[in-house]
Amino acid sequence: MTLRISIPDEPSAAHREAVLAPLRAYNQSQASDPRIQPVVVLLTDKGGAHVGGLWGRCAFDWLFVELLAVTEEHRGANHGRALLEQAESIARANGCIGVWLDTFEFQARGFYEKLGYEVFGTLDDHPVGQKRFFLRKRFS
Template identity: 70%
Template sequence: MTLQITVPAAPTDADREAVLAPLRAFNISQAGDPRIRPVAVLLKDDNGVTVGGLWGRIGYDWLFVELLAVPEEARGGGHGRALMAEAERIAREVGCVGIWLDTYEFQARGFYEKLGFTLFGTIGDYPVGHSRFFLQKRF
């Protein structure tokens, strides 16, 4: 088989899937089906409009929190803590061993540490002048 390297000007979802397919197959052959499923815990206003919340996915018995957002005017009201508590409840209910996430230096590391998360990795200068932190909470 002859292979060539190309760099598309505008990568597509199909390009991503083409890269992901052999990786997914290999991972499944080594570690089994990750049983990936999305998790959403939403914040809605009085009109039923989603204004924030938590978005993540469960895979290989861990919940990864990809996004957590509380509208600025509602911060400090316990909504972030409530979102994380519901996510933890869901993770425990389906048998996860823990939750992991990442946050930037200018975001919420202290918030997560107050919830029992511990640091397991850091990337300096991401973005330049700041750090990105990776945290986990094992059950």
């Protein structure tokens, strides 16, 4: 069978699924069901508007935090800590053994380290002249 490479002008969810389906099947054959569970914790003001939150997923016994943000006007009041603590609680309830995430040099490495996270990897020059850090926290 001859295969060819194509590059879609407008990538879609169907394109993503075309890549994900064989990867998912292989991973499950090697490491069992990842038990993927979305984790979303929102920060809401008095008026009901969302002013930040955490977005991630539990998979293969770890919670991956993809996004964590608090609007600038609400920073410094321990909201980020509260979001992470709630997500960690959800992760434990889902049988996870830890949490991992990434952050840029110009973002929040120190914040995560104060909460018990440790760097396990660094990507230099992403963006150029900066670093991206990968951190984890294993539950006791």
